[in-house]
Amino acid sequence: MLLSNPSIRLLFAGQALYWSCALIGITLTSLVGMQLAPLNILATLPLALLVVGNLLAVQPLSLFMQRRGRRAGLMLGAGGGVLGGLLSALGVWLGDFLLFCLGSLAIGTYQASAMYYRFAALESVSEQQKGRATAYVIGGGLCAALFAPSLALWSRNALDTPFVGAYLAIAVLALIGLLLMARLREGAAPLPGSGGLAMIRLLLARPAIRTAMTITAIGYGLMILVMNATPLAMSFCGFGVEVGAEVIRWHLVGMFLPAFAAGPLVDRLGSRRVALIGIALLIASATIALSGIAQAHFLVSSFLLGAGWNLMLVAGTTLLAEGHEAEEKGHAQGLMELGNGSVAAVMSLASGAMITSIGWGPVNAGMLPLLALALAVVLLGARRLAPQAS
Numbered sequence: 001m002l003l004s005n006p007s008i009r010l011l012f013a014g015q016a017l018y019w020s021c022a023l024i025g026i027t028l029t030s031l032v033g034m035q036l037a038p039l040n041i042l043a044t045l046p047l048a049l050l051v052v053g054n055l056l057a058v059q060p061l062s063l064f065m066q067r068r069g070r071r072a073g074l075m076l077g078a079g080g081g082v083l084g085g086l087l088s089a090l091g092v093w094l095g096d097f098l099l100f101c102l103g104s105l106a107i108g109t110y111q112a113s114a115m116y117y118r119f120a121a122l123e124s125v126s127e128q129q130k131g132r133a134t135a136y137v138i139g140g141g142l143c144a145a146l147f148a149p150s151l152a153l154w155s156r157n158a159l160d161t162p163f164v165g166a167y168l169a170i171a172v173l174a175l176i177g178l179l180l181m182a183r184l185r186e187g188a189a190p191l192p193g194s195g196g197l198a199m200i201r202l203l204l205a206r207p208a209i210r211t212a213m214t215i216t217a218i219g220y221g222l223m224i225l226v227m228n229a230t231p232l233a234m235s236f237c238g239f240g241v242e243v244g245a246e247v248i249r250w251h252l253v254g255m256f257l258p259a260f261a262a263g264p265l266v267d268r269l270g271s272r273r274v275a276l277i278g279i280a281l282l283i284a285s286a287t288i289a290l291s292g293i294a295q296a297h298f299l300v301s302s303f304l305l306g307a308g309w310n311l312m313l314v315a316g317t318t319l320l321a322e323g324h325e326a327e328e329k330g331h332a333q334g335l336m337e338l339g340n341g342s343v344a345a346v347m348s349l350a351s352g353a354m355i356t357s358i359g360w361g362p363v364n365a366g367m368l369p370l371l372a373l374a375l376a377v378v379l380l381g382a383r384r385l386a387p388q389a390s
Contacts, residue, residue: 011117012140014114015114019144023152027153029047033097036095049101051341051348054111055112057108061077074117079174081170084110086167088170092162124185139260208319221344227251250299262311285367
């Protein structure tokens with residue numbers, strides 16, 4: 001599919017470019033914030049503003065693409081990445097914390113648009129290929145997992161002023177992404193349905209929509225919670241930065257490598273069964289993390305954490321497409337991304353506080369009730385559909 005479908009190929013490359021930008025930012029932004037912020041407690045404000053930028057842009061971008069098409073919306077989002085990278089680089093060069101924060105806010109727009117790459121993939125294939133199309137585009141992040149950490153370390157000191165080169169690299173990568181999205185093929189987008197709040201209530205009344213949103217939100221939230229806590233937990237256990245970086249690298253491989261199997265599984269087994277596999281992987285991740293604090297425990301549990309997130313995201317995305325009509329697409333997809341972004345923001349803020357107050361074990365034990373909720377939602381949704389199928 002990557003070789004034969006130009007749209008999937010472009011979206012795969014765009015996903016790799018976006019996640020490269022994201023990983024450079026994750027690696028360096030808090031360090032820059034510590035240097036530029038007037039108070040130490042504001043060091044992570046740029047990262048928080050990136051999440052805010054994502055939340056502010058995700059719904060307007062969805063409706064914009066419904067009216068103007070995917071190509072225009074994805075180009076607009078990548079343009080936000082270019083602007084954000086340039087503003088951040090200028091802020092670092094001038095030592096201006098406010099300018100650096102504005103850059104992070106603009107990069108959040110790029111993040112919001114990149115979350116729609118997988119939805120664009122659904123529109124370029126037949127019904128029987130939707131699972132593979134979604135998964136292969138998500139799998140583009142594997143390239144970033146392999147190469148972006150090295151790019152971040154190199155670009156950090158590429159220019160005389162430290163870190164300026166890294167944010168210029170983000171601007172360049174986003175510009176390449178913009179040029180790729182300009183080549184994206186698409187047909188005429190259907191007009192959005194009328195009545196924003198009424199449409200949202202109508203969508204949330206459908207079991208398929210509620211199940212899809214629950215699957216992705218729980219998977220996304222738990223992944224963010226534990227991923228952010230892992231480096232701190234390893235530090236508390238006496239592991240060095242190099243060991244922690246290796247564990248995170250394998251976590252990122254787990255986030256994207258299973259996509260190449262998840263897609264065919266969705267097309268063959270269905271979205272709900274793949275979601276159940278994803279839930280099982282997250283339960284295994286929590287169980288292994290609770291069983292010990294050796295390096296192997298951290299590495300295996302982190303890999304399974306990424307893999308479970310991947311399967312739940314692919315399954316939820318394809319299930320969402322089963323629950324809405326063409327004219328409801330913008331509202332449904334925007335609603336899902338708003339939910340994912342909101343949960344991610346809460347978990348990002350909660351992660352540091354939880355690991356420093358209650359510890360690594362309770363953080364992982366806390367995954368289990370939410371996974372039980374996801375399991376119940378998936379099984380209940382399948383039971384309700386059985387009489388309709390009959």
